[in-house]
Amino acid sequence: MRVNVTVNGERREADDVWEGESLLYLLRERLGLPGSKNACEQGECGSCTVYLDGTPVCSCLVAAGQAEGREVVTVEGLAEGDRLDPVQQSFVDAGAVQCGFCTPGLVIAAHDLLARVPRPGDEEIREALAGNLCRCTGYEKILDAVRAVAR
Incomplete structure (x- = not known):
């Protein structure tokens, strides 16, 4: 099947997409956007999170065909140019x-989180990040980063 999707503001098309293909695979392998990562493939780690029509989703759990005619924003799409x-x-x-x-x-x-709650407290930050697993840190630097933007 053919999938037409707007990714990071640009209309994109992919051919020969199979029915069980994930949005994550479509983004990474077919459209060349490696920012979202493939880790658990079960929606447990959050590494593949993207916006789908403005809502964060685990792209490993969304079928590529479900993105037909919809808008996806990846981590690459948050930046404005350089x-x-x-x-x-x-x-x-x-x-x-x-x-x-x-x-x-x-x-x-x-x-x-910051789009919804411009000045979140630590509880709100922890809750918002709870669906994301990090194996390298104690999360404190991550919390610091979010706190800094909230200021």
């Missing part, structure tokens, strides 16, 4: 990026 989104920049500045595998999902989750 200028990182404030959340992305804060992760860099705070040293919240370790191996980088969980970072795309954490950035999308933090971005979504």
